[in-house]
Each structure stands twice: as structure tokens, then as C-alpha cells.
Amino acid sequence: MFKRLLNSLLKRWRRKPAVQAPALTLAQSWWLFAAASAALLPLVEHIPLWLSLTAATGMAWRAWLIWRAGRLPPRWLLFVFVVAACVAVAIQYRGLFGRNPGLALLVIFMALKLLELRSVRDGITVILLACFLLLSGFFFNQSIAAALMAGAALIVVIAALLSLQAGPLPTPRQQLQHSALLLAQALPFMLVLFVLFPRVQGPLWGLPQDAFGASSGLSESMAPGSISQVVQSDAIAFRVRFKGTPPPPQQLYWRALTLNDYDGINWRYRATPERTDLPYSAEGRSIEYEVTLEPHNQRWLFALETPGQLPPDSSFSSDQLILANTPVRTRLRYEMVSYPDFRPDAEESPRRLREALRLPDGVNPRTRAVAEGWRQQYRSDAEILQAAMTFFQQRILAYTLSPPLMRDNAVDAFLFEHKRGFCEHFASAFTFALRAAGVPARVVGGYQGGEINPVDGYFTVRQFDAHVWVEAWIQGRGWVRVDPTADSAPRRIDGGLRTAVTGEEAELPLLARENYAWLREVRYRLDAVANAWNQSVLGFGPQRQRDMLSKLGMPEPDWKQMTAWLASLCGVLLLGFTLFALRQRVRTDEVTRLWQTFLRRLARRKLDLPGWMGPDTLANHAAAQLPQHAKAIRAIAASYVALRYEHSPSTEQLAAFKAHIDRFKP
Amino acid sequence: MKALLQRLRQLLWPRHADTPPLLLTQRRIYVLPTTAGMLYASTLLLMLVGSINYNLSLGYGLTFLLAGLGVVAIVQTFRNLAGLQLRPGRHAPGHAGETVHFAVQLEAERPRPALRLQLAGGPVIDANASDSTRLIPLAAARRGWQSMPRLTISTTWPLGLVRAWSYARFDERCLVYPAPAPTAPPWVSPGGEGRSQQSGDPDDFFGLRPHRQTDLLQHVAWKASARLEDGLLSKQFAAEQGEALWFDLTHTPGSTLEDKLAILTRWVIDAHAVRQPYGLRLGGTRIGPATGSDHLHACLQALALYV
Structure with a gap:
């Protein structure tokens, strides 16, 4: 009795669903496996190792099952895996929401979906997951190489989609060719959509904190050695195109931020009130240029002195910084005009001046003593500034990439003991001396110089061009730029880092070395290609789109016009394509x-x-x-x-x- | 307005039959996304949102490429049907309760993979244009003429994202023979009471009847039995060798006409199976005794159409 009941229960449980979706053939399984691999492979270097290994195990298991025509693991086991994986992801990323945990979950779902691949419908899911994974690869890398790799992967993915259709059984090669052919037919539509689809500046909503990785470059504080760390990198900070002849290198001071607060070791940025327009209207000789800034996850924008306009969505701070309203997280392009001879009104609030004099007590007594001597000796701030410059010249300070470690009383150590330092030592010591002498002064950070790429004429400013200098407040003249490094190592300013640092070649980034001319030549060319890619493809945002469409003769392009053009062009394309496709060559004898x-x-x-x-x-x-x-x-x-x-x-x-x-x- | 609606309706759902050969033109072909296509579109939408949110230029590129692929899928799927010629072929009759097969010839000047054919109410069968004639099954309910229901020809090839389909209404019909009775009493000649089944010469075929346990094994009609679901038939033998049997409706047992026709059908089939000459009398219709499949079909047609 009991046995019969059990049997009938088992029978009911085992009964297959009335309508069964078509099962996958062996070829289809292999294609889907290939599609999943193609989508997962480019992600391996960006996800944690355990995740890659988990995915690889799932894939290998699946491959084994296809190979041996084995049975798929039961659903409950997969469910256990899913739960375990979610827990692991939650532990790794401290949560399940956000870009990276989301991607990790996608990777896991992909690997597990392969293990429950039964019907054509599951196959579609794998294809769509693969498309998503290909997209997420662009979070990390949008280079030309990444685009080409994604294109190749997409051909495999679409070939897998093709294989899901019952049809003639082509060879893998034919299948790939067919897939590539279909994608080639889709290209014109992509181009039209890319150019004409009304672009919106993202993000649409607040992005999770992990959306942007660490960016190299300047930071809001300067400790001894921080700039010499930055200059170890030959990554590009920004590119500039001058309209007209570029100014000489000694004028290329790309101002970014001021460092006002000093605690004896670190100089720190202090936010000052901001306004949305310029407090002056500049005039005189002007330099027009366009800056393409690599994302640095900071607000400051770079400009030459003295900026004559503000880029859109930015504001102007009291210490003459141009600050974007949100941190720059995507490549940003803006037009600038600078008036090198123009100085804004020599007015500064007493509070700001007081701040520019503040020093911690009890540090660097020797420098302090020298500076106080100047105060008694000279009457005007201008004379003190002159005295400080003379003093620095007389010390015969050496400019070096590997300064000795100076921790306590760093300024004294630099000026009186080691006499060797990098630009941050020069600027820090000079500002300290001026403040000690009662002259308001601040450290200014940014980049100095840059290198023209003879291939495309763009001026490239790299991280190793990072520099700090000093601004001193001289009554009647306003903030005056002083570069103490320039006095000791004038070649740093005229010829860049590589000419200023001699005998330290091995510590310079490859590109900054003098005798690798051929390497630089190659790099110039690669750089020009990458720049063209950045400018025309990656940088194609709302602004660029408007510019391009106005150039093409669309006055005041707005989204309505774009949509209208988009629709009509797509219609024309579709019509032409349909006619082409239906053109039937009936060859009857x-x-x-x-x-x-x-x-x-x-x-x-x-x-x-x-x-x-x-x-x-x-x-x-x-x-x-x-x-x-x-x-x-x-x-x-x-x-x-x-x-x-x-x-x-x-x-x-x-x-x-x-x-x-x-x-x-x- | 009313006239316009009428015209529109006629355009969309024409009531008149299509004259063969039917060329599938863009006016006749409908295209809509499949479930997979809808999923694909929603995925693209998500991808677009992602691209906007993270300002991924290449994300836009990928999304737009896939969107373009969707458009390509529409055209390609449509192209797989467009220009195809349909022509009714030679239909295969069947018995009521079984299936008849309507034949359709597919002609195209280039390969048309992964086509699906379906008669309204029937199963879906796969086809491609290179196998020129396809037989499409349809369950036959009653004897007589079965007119060809609306034929749907569809395809989702190559990407499965959209489905293109078209209808063909051919003024065609296929004969449905009566269902043979599963078992039939042995034929008894009218007026020939003396020739009862027991008294027959065992060498002459007389008819078939269900197998009884007492029957000799060599009297089992194996061929005829093989076509039965279960059970066996035994041969009965007539007195006179070579004499043709006359099956007559008026002397057929059975309470209703359909029962009688079913029994007649069974007799005809069984007689054909053992190559026994037979004739058929149905009211005014008289088909002379003969053998062979043409004769069989003539008799079955008469049985199918008898009113």
C-alpha cells in the first residue's frame, strides 16, 4: 500500500511538463559555451581572482558535461550555489548593490546559467547576459583594443544566437561569417544612432561610491614626496589644443589648486567661497585653447593665468580656481581663453590674507630666524620677496627626483642640511619663508609645461609634468607667481623634467628620458591615434554632438531635430537595405x-x-x-x-x- | 469611412481564396517581435540606461550596434519569406479519425531555411524551400471532403528575434475516407444462405473476422492484422475460388448508415489486403469487381462521398 502510494507520487513528480521547450543540441550547447567564454574572458583582469576561478570552474564543469553528454546538476544544487555566491559577493564588496557587486553577480549567474542550460529559451538568456557582460567590460577599459576585442566577442555571441535557430547546419566558420555579415549590416544603423541619438549627460541618478576607481594625479594635500610620486607616472593628465601658436614653455603654468593650510608637514587645500561668474572682465593679449581632461575624480579644472571665461557647469573660487560642479569622472572637454598679461584687481579680503600668513609654531626655527631678519631689514613686501629669491639662489639648492627623507623641520633640513629637493620642497620652503617674514603666500599646484605631439599638434600634459609653485601677495600687485624651482633648475621650466634632472634617468618614467627618441616617436603616433579615438568616439557627449551637428549645418540642434533626423535617416537606411535585400536575381535559363x-x-x-x-x-x-x-x-x-x-x-x-x-x- | 474600413478589412483578412501560385509579397507578410525579441529589446533598453548613467561611449556603441542588429533581423526575417511561391500539391487522403495531409509546394530562387508550416488547428511542421513539396498533417474528423484550412507559413530565421508570417487560403480539398470499423462481421452474400462460413472450402478466401482462440494459426491474416491496434484477424474462405465478392450497402449489418459504411470500408480494405477481387454497390452507384489500389481508392471515394 505504502509502496504503491510512493510509486504514484514519484511518477507524478517525474512527469514532464506538458509542453516542453525544444531541447538544445550538442552544437548549440558548444556555441553558447563559446559565447559565455567570449563575454567573460575580457573581464578576468578586472574581477577578483576567486570570482574568475568560480566562473572558470562552472565553465569547465559545463564543458565536461557537454563532452561526456552528462546530466545537468539538479536545480536545488544550483540554488545552493547561487546563495553561496551571493553571500561571497556580499562579503567581498560589503553589499550586493553597486557596480562591482552587480557585475560579480552577473558573472556568477552566467556561469551557473550554463549549468542549467536546457532549452532554447535558456540559450537566449545566456546570449543576453553575454551582451550585458560585454557592456560592463567598458567600465574598465574603453580603448581601441578593448573595442576590437568586444567586437570579436560579439561575433561569437551572435553566432551562438544564430545557432539557436533550427536551420541548415553550417560549419562554425560559416556561422561566424554569417554573424559577422549581419553585424556589418547593422553598422550603418549604429553610426546613425551614435551620431544622432540625443545624448544626455549622465549620471541619471547618484552613482555608487565604487563607480570610479582611484585616479592618479594631484591630490588635495601635499606631503613631502607626494609630487615626486606623481611624476613617476607618464599617464596623460590632459591634452590641449591651442588656437594659434602655443605660448613658450615658461608661460605654461597650468593652475589647478591652492594649498593654504600648513601643519608643519603637509600642505592642504582649503575650500573657499565660490561664485558662478568671473569677478572681473579680462582684456589684453589672449590665448585660446581647448582642454581635454582625463578623469581625475577631483573638481579642479586646469587653465593658464588669467582665465577669461568659465567652462559650463563650473564655478570660480575666491582663490581663483576653476572648479567643476561635480568631480570630473569622465573625459571632459572645455574651451578656455586666458589673458596672460591681465591681473585682476589687487583686492583681497583681510581674512584670506590672514590665512595666508598662518604657520604652526615651533617648526623650522632656522628658516624662521632668517625670514624674520628680512622683515627687519626690508620695508616692503616686494623687497622681502626679492630677498627670499636671492637667498634661495645663494643656497645653491639641487633639484633632484630622489631627495633625502626630511621629516621634522623639513624646511630647515632642506635649506640648511641636505640642499637637495624636488619642487614640493622648493615651494614648501619658499612659502614658509615668506609667511615667516610676514608676506602672505600660498602653494599652488598644477602642471607645468607639456609636450607637443608633432603628429596631431595636440599638446600633451602628463603626470610627470606635475609641479608646485608659489604665489605671494604683494600690495598693489596682487598675487604674484614665483617659482623657486625655476631659479635652481631653470631647465625644468624650459625643457621639462628630463632636462632638469641629470644622472637620474633610471628613475624617470620611460617617456621622460632624453635618449629614447625612437620610443617617443612611436609613442607620439600611438598617442595621436588614441587621442583621435578619445576625442571623436569616447568624448562624443552632448556638447560634442551639438558642435558636430552645427558644423554639419543644423542650426541650434535640439533633441527634437535630432530625433527627426534620426528617424528619417534610419527610415532611408531601412528602405535602402530592404530594397537591397529583396533584390532578387532570378536567373532562369x-x-x-x-x-x-x-x-x-x-x-x-x-x-x-x-x-x-x-x-x-x-x-x-x-x-x-x-x-x-x-x-x-x-x-x-x-x-x-x-x-x-x-x-x-x-x-x-x-x-x-x-x-x-x-x-x-x- | 465605412467603405474604407471595409477595404482595410479586406486587405488585412481577405475572405476570398488565393489563386495559386501564391507569391508572398510585402503586402501579405506580417512581422512582429517574438518573446525573445521583446527580451532582447528590454535588455537593450537597460544597456542604454547603463551607458547613459556611466557615460560609456562604447556602451552606446554596443547598444546601438545591437539595435541595428534588431533592425537587420526584421529585414532578414522578412526576406526569408518574401518572394516565396506557394502552390498546392497532391494531397494525401486519409481515414476519418486519422490525419490527412495537404501538400504544398514551396518554390524560391534562393534557399529559405527554417520555415514553419501550419494548417489552422493542425500541428507545426518544419520545412525549407529546398524540399519542394511538404505534406502538412491535419486531423480529419468526418468522412467526405475536407477543405484546406488557412495555411500559416512563418519563420524566425536567422536570429529568432522577430517572426514573419503569412497566410495562404487555397481553395483545395482532400478526401477523408470513412473510418474502417475495428471489427466487422464476415460478409454474407445475399440469398446465398447455403454458403455459410462454416461450410466453405477452406482454400478459398471469403472474408475476415476477428481471431478466435480456436482458429488455426495459418488462417491468421497477418498483414491485415498488423494494421490493427490490437487483436488478430482470421481469414475465412469462400466456396468458389476466384469468384468476386460484391459488397452491398443494403445487405450490410449495422444500425446506422455510418456504421454500415464503416463495416463496408473495413471489408474493402481487408479484401484489398489479400488481393481478393471485389465490387461495391452503394445505392445507385456500382463499381465493378476488380483489384488494385486505384480500384480501392475509387471504392473508398464512393464510400466517403455517399450520402
Whole structure:
């Protein structure tokens, strides 16, 4: 009794669903496996190792199952895996929401989906997951190489989608060719959409904190050694295109931030009130240029002195910094005008000046003593500034990439003991000395110089061009730029880092070294290509789109116009494509054509002739219904059969056939 | 307005039959996304949102490329049907309760993979244009003429994202023979009471009847039995060798006409199976005794169409 009950229960449980989706064939399974691999592979270097290993294990398991035609693991086991993986992801990323945990979950779902791949519908899920994974690869890398890799992967993914359709069984090569062909047909649509789809500046909502990785470059505080760390990198900070001749290198001080607060070791940035317009209107000689800034995850924008306009969505701070309203997290392009000879009104709030004098007590006593000496000796701030510059020149300080470690009383150590330092030591010491002498001063951070790329004419400013200098407040003249480094290592300013640091080649980034000219040549070219890619493809945002469309003759392009153009262009493309696709080359030979003429003539007599009949049967039926033409009909059918099925019909036969049909007019 | 609606309706759902050969043109072909296509579109939408949110230029590129691929899928799927010619072929009759097969010839000047054919109410069968004639099954309910229901020809090839389909209404019909009775009493000649089944010469075929346990094994009609679901038939033997049997409706047992026709059908089939000459009398119709499949079909047609 119990056994029977159990049996019936088991039977019910085992019963298959009434409508079963079509199961996957072996070829389809392999294709989906290939698609999943193609989508996961580019992500490996960006996800944690354990995640890659988990995915690889899942894939290997699946490959084994396909190979041995084994049974898929039961659902409950997969469910256990999913839960375990979610927990692991939550532990790794401290949560399940956000970009990186989301991606990790996608990777896991992909690997597990492969293990429950049963029907064509599961196959579609894998394809769509693969598309998503390909997209997420662009979070990390949008270079030309990444685009090419994603393109290759997409061909495999679409080939897998093709394989899901029951059809002829092509070889893998044909399948890939078909996929590539379809994608090639989609390219024109992509181009139109890319150019004309109304672009929106993201993000649409607040992004999770992990959306942006650490960016190299300047930071909001400067400790001894922090700049020399930055200059170890030859990553690009920003690119500039000057309209007209570029200014000489000694004028290229790209101002970014001020460092006001000093605690004896670190200089720190302090936010000052901001406004949305410039407090002055600049005039005089102007330099126009366009800056393409690599994302640095900071607010400051770079400009030469003195900025004559503000880029959109930015504001101007009291210490003359241009600050974007949100941190720069994508490549940003802006137009700038600078007036190098113009100085804004020499007015500064007493509070700001007080801040520019503040020093911690009890540090650097020797420097302090020297500075206080200047204060007693000279009456004006300008004279003190001159004295400080002379003092620095007399110390004969060496400019070096590897300064000795100076921790306590760093300024004293630099000026009186080691006399070797990098630009941050110079700027820090100089500012300290000025403040100690009662002259308001601040450290200014940014980049100095840059290098013109002869291939495309862009000025490239790299991280190793990072520099700090000093601004001093001189009554009546305003903030005056002083570069103490320039006095000790003038070649740093005229010829860049590589000329200023001699004998330390090995510590410079490759590109900054003098004797690697050929390498720089190659790099110039690669750089020009990468820049063109950045400018025209990656940097194609709302602004660029408007510029481009106005250049193409669309005055004041707005989203309505773009949509209208988009729709009509897509329509034209679709029409052209459809016509192209339907263009049917019907290549009928003469025999068939003549036979069809004969059939048409018979059809005019409205005979009862079913379409499935062969020529002989047809002739018999037709002859019976048209007795007066019976002979001609039989003759025509006989010569048609002869022409069609004989081994090598002669041309005379064809001529006779033609003559018969020409004469046949029922 | 009303006329316009009428015209529109006629355009969309024409009531008249299509004259063969039917060329599938863009006016006749409908295209809509499949479930997979909808999923694909929603994925693209998500990808677009992602690209906007993270300002991924290449994300836009990928999304737009896939969107373009969707458009390509529409055209390609449509192209797989467009220009195809349909022509009714030679239909295969069947018995009531079984299936008849309507034949359709597919002609195209280039390959048309992964086509699906379906008669309204029937199963879906796969086809491609290179196998020129396809037989499409349809369950036959009653004897007589079965007119060809609307034929749907569809395809989702190549990407499965959209489905293109078209209808063909051919003025075609296929014969449905009566369902043969599963078992039939042995034929008894009218007026020939003397020739009862027991008294027959065992060498002459007389008819078939269900197998009884007492029957000799060599009297089992194996061929005829093989076509039965279960059970066996035994041969019965007539007195006179070579004499044709006359099956007559008026002397057929059975309470209703359909029962009688079913029994007649069974007799005809069984007689054909053992090559026994037979004739058929149905009211005014008289088909002389003969053998062979043409004769069989003539008799079955008469049985199918008898009113």
C-alpha cells in the first residue's frame, strides 16, 4: 500500500511538463559555451581572482558535461550555489548593490546559467547576459583594443544566437561569417544612432561610491614626496589644443589648486567661497585653447593665468580656481581663453590674507630666524620677496627626483642640511619663508609645461609634468607667481623634467628620458591615434554632438531635430537595405522561360491542370482538354523533357522547342 | 469611412481564396517581435540606461550596434519569406479519425531555411524551400471532403528575434475516407444462405473476422492484422475460388448508415489486403469487381462521398 502510494507520487513528480521547450543540441550547447567564454574572458583582469576561478570552474564543469553528454546538476544544487555566491559577493564588496557587486553577480549567474542550460529559451538568456557582460567590460577599459576585442566577442555571441535557430547546419566558420555579415549590416544603423541619438549627460541618478576607481594625479594635500610620486607616472593628465601658436614653455603654468593650510608637514587645500561668474572682465593679449581632461575624480579644472571665461557647469573660487560642479569622472572637454598679461584687481579680503600668513609654531626655527631678519631689514613686501629669491639662489639648492627623507623641520633640513629637493620642497620652503617674514603666500599646484605631439599638434600634459609653485601677495600687485624651482633648475621650466634632472634617468618614467627618441616617436603616433579615438568616439557627449551637428549645418540642434533626423535617416537606411535585400536575381535559363511561356498560354484557356503535375502528365491532361492542339502539346512536352533530362541536348533541339512554342497559340 | 474600413478589412483578412501560385509579397507578410525579441529589446533598453548613467561611449556603441542588429533581423526575417511561391500539391487522403495531409509546394530562387508550416488547428511542421513539396498533417474528423484550412507559413530565421508570417487560403480539398470499423462481421452474400462460413472450402478466401482462440494459426491474416491496434484477424474462405465478392450497402449489418459504411470500408480494405477481387454497390452507384489500389481508392471515394 505504502509502496504503491510512493510509486504514484514519484511518477507524478517525474512527469514532464506538458509542453516542453525544444531541447538544445550538442552544437548549440558548444556555441553558447563559446559565447559565455567570449563575454567573460575580457573581464578576468578586472574581477577578483576567486570570482574568475568560480566562473572558470562552472565553465569547465559545463564543458565536461557537454563532452561526456552528462546530466545537468539538479536545480536545488544550483540554488545552493547561487546563495553561496551571493553571500561571497556580499562579503567581498560589503553589499550586493553597486557596480562591482552587480557585475560579480552577473558573472556568477552566467556561469551557473550554463549549468542549467536546457532549452532554447535558456540559450537566449545566456546570449543576453553575454551582451550585458560585454557592456560592463567598458567600465574598465574603453580603448581601441578593448573595442576590437568586444567586437570579436560579439561575433561569437551572435553566432551562438544564430545557432539557436533550427536551420541548415553550417560549419562554425560559416556561422561566424554569417554573424559577422549581419553585424556589418547593422553598422550603418549604429553610426546613425551614435551620431544622432540625443545624448544626455549622465549620471541619471547618484552613482555608487565604487563607480570610479582611484585616479592618479594631484591630490588635495601635499606631503613631502607626494609630487615626486606623481611624476613617476607618464599617464596623460590632459591634452590641449591651442588656437594659434602655443605660448613658450615658461608661460605654461597650468593652475589647478591652492594649498593654504600648513601643519608643519603637509600642505592642504582649503575650500573657499565660490561664485558662478568671473569677478572681473579680462582684456589684453589672449590665448585660446581647448582642454581635454582625463578623469581625475577631483573638481579642479586646469587653465593658464588669467582665465577669461568659465567652462559650463563650473564655478570660480575666491582663490581663483576653476572648479567643476561635480568631480570630473569622465573625459571632459572645455574651451578656455586666458589673458596672460591681465591681473585682476589687487583686492583681497583681510581674512584670506590672514590665512595666508598662518604657520604652526615651533617648526623650522632656522628658516624662521632668517625670514624674520628680512622683515627687519626690508620695508616692503616686494623687497622681502626679492630677498627670499636671492637667498634661495645663494643656497645653491639641487633639484633632484630622489631627495633625502626630511621629516621634522623639513624646511630647515632642506635649506640648511641636505640642499637637495624636488619642487614640493622648493615651494614648501619658499612659502614658509615668506609667511615667516610676514608676506602672505600660498602653494599652488598644477602642471607645468607639456609636450607637443608633432603628429596631431595636440599638446600633451602628463603626470610627470606635475609641479608646485608659489604665489605671494604683494600690495598693489596682487598675487604674484614665483617659482623657486625655476631659479635652481631653470631647465625644468624650459625643457621639462628630463632636462632638469641629470644622472637620474633610471628613475624617470620611460617617456621622460632624453635618449629614447625612437620610443617617443612611436609613442607620439600611438598617442595621436588614441587621442583621435578619445576625442571623436569616447568624448562624443552632448556638447560634442551639438558642435558636430552645427558644423554639419543644423542650426541650434535640439533633441527634437535630432530625433527627426534620426528617424528619417534610419527610415532611408531601412528602405535602402530592404530594397537591397529583396533584390532578387532570378536567373532562369531559356528552356525554363520558354516552358513558362507555354504554361501561361495554356493557363489562358482556363484548363483544369493541378500544379503538381510533371510535364508528361500535364501534357496528357492538357491534350485531353484541348484535343485540337493535342499533337502540339505532346511535342512541346516531349522536347521539354528531352532538353531538361537528356544528357547533352543539342542546340537544334532548343531551336525546335522554341519554334514549337512560338507556333503554339491555343 | 465605412467603405474604407471595409477595404482595410479586406486587405488585412481577405475572405476570398488565393489563386495559386501564391507569391508572398510585402503586402501579405506580417512581422512582429517574438518573446525573445521583446527580451532582447528590454535588455537593450537597460544597456542604454547603463551607458547613459556611466557615460560609456562604447556602451552606446554596443547598444546601438545591437539595435541595428534588431533592425537587420526584421529585414532578414522578412526576406526569408518574401518572394516565396506557394502552390498546392497532391494531397494525401486519409481515414476519418486519422490525419490527412495537404501538400504544398514551396518554390524560391534562393534557399529559405527554417520555415514553419501550419494548417489552422493542425500541428507545426518544419520545412525549407529546398524540399519542394511538404505534406502538412491535419486531423480529419468526418468522412467526405475536407477543405484546406488557412495555411500559416512563418519563420524566425536567422536570429529568432522577430517572426514573419503569412497566410495562404487555397481553395483545395482532400478526401477523408470513412473510418474502417475495428471489427466487422464476415460478409454474407445475399440469398446465398447455403454458403455459410462454416461450410466453405477452406482454400478459398471469403472474408475476415476477428481471431478466435480456436482458429488455426495459418488462417491468421497477418498483414491485415498488423494494421490493427490490437487483436488478430482470421481469414475465412469462400466456396468458389476466384469468384468476386460484391459488397452491398443494403445487405450490410449495422444500425446506422455510418456504421454500415464503416463495416463496408473495413471489408474493402481487408479484401484489398489479400488481393481478393471485389465490387461495391452503394445505392445507385456500382463499381465493378476488380483489384488494385486505384480500384480501392475509387471504392473508398464512393464510400466517403455517399450520402
